[in-house]
Amino acid sequence: MTTSSSERGVSLGMPELPAPAYPDDVRARLETDAREVIARYPDSRSALLPLLHLVQSEEGHVTRTGMRFCADMLGLTTAEVTAVATFYTMYRRRPSGDYQVGVCTNTLCAVMGGDAIFEELQEHLGVGNGETTDDGKVTLEHIECNAACDFAPVVMVNWEFFDNQTPGSAKRLVDDLRSGRPVTPTRGATVCTFKETARVLAGFPDERDGAVESGGSAGHASLVGLKLAKGEAAPARVVHPRGEAARTEAPHEPSPTEHLSSHDAPQDTSASDPAHPAGPAAEEGE
Numbered sequence: 001m002t003t004s005s006s007e008r009g010v011s012l013g014m015p016e017l018p019a020p021a022y023p024d025d026v027r028a029r030l031e032t033d034a035r036e037v038i039a040r041y042p043d044s045r046s047a048l049l050p051l052l053h054l055v056q057s058e059e060g061h062v063t064r065t066g067m068r069f070c071a072d073m074l075g076l077t078t079a080e081v082t083a084v085a086t087f088y089t090m091y092r093r094r095p096s097g098d099y100q101v102g103v104c105t106n107t108l109c110a111v112m113g114g115d116a117i118f119e120e121l122q123e124h125l126g127v128g129n130g131e132t133t134d135d136g137k138v139t140l141e142h143i144e145c146n147a148a149c150d151f152a153p154v155v156m157v158n159w160e161f162f163d164n165q166t167p168g169s170a171k172r173l174v175d176d177l178r179s180g181r182p183v184t185p186t187r188g189a190t191v192c193t194f195k196e197t198a199r200v201l202a203g204f205p206d207e208r209d210g211a212v213e214s215g216g217s218a219g220h221a222s223l224v225g226l227k228l229a230k231g232e233a234a235p236a237r238v239v240h241p242r243g244e245a246a247r248t249e250a251p252h253e254p255s256p257t258e259h260l261s262s263h264d265a266p267q268d269t270s271a272s273d274p275a276h277p278a279g280p281a282a283e284e285g286e
Helices: 024-038 044-059 064-074 078-085 107-125 167-179 194-201 220-229
Strands: 099-104 138-143 155-157 160-162
Touching: 024 044, 024 064, 044 064, 044 078, 044 194, 064 078, 099 107, 099 167, 107 138, 107 167, 138 167, 155 167, 160 167
Parallel strands: 099 138
Antiparallel strands: 099 155, 155 160
């Protein structure tokens, strides 16, 4: 008895059928939004990134239909659109949850507890990396640096920050998301669904009441360096080793002829050496 190639799971390399089109009403609505986005750019192809967010807001991930739509609107090939959509991890290529829960497991967050948070969330939710809970609410993934190392370990939900997390607080967070309770990030407005987030990233206003006013900003820990640079923070207090008396003498100020290194020494100039107005000459290679 023989089996067919399809039964054996063998692909014959047949070309994939063209992606289906959006229903007429959906396409008409998306075309209106897409033209608004494209009008913002002097070169239409520059609108590709926000258009991918736009189609992602429609279906929750970037489908072949969405990429075909982007290609049609921008005069690109589907291969060009696919190259971009597959390059950036912010574009989903398969169905996912209403809430993308990302646990930073890069170096600092990992050693501060990110690895433990991720492991406990996998067990708590019953999913692995990149998988979605049965109710379609939460997709869990480990992600690279969120650029919030001063608040490590950090968890993100639909790109909103939840700082200084613990396994316990992270489990409460996902439980609230799954139950439909409002969840507010450390900085920013109450978390909305992934589709709503994608539409905002496409460049459309966030129409939720109070969302703009609640917009996120840098946290206190992130601003300490800036305050130090501006002289707004108190100078650092020097703590001497135990048992060693603090020095009371005034700090030494070098004299005009005393220099800390050869790089600080004065150099001959046209003013100090009139015989050589162009400055000291050096042989090539010196």
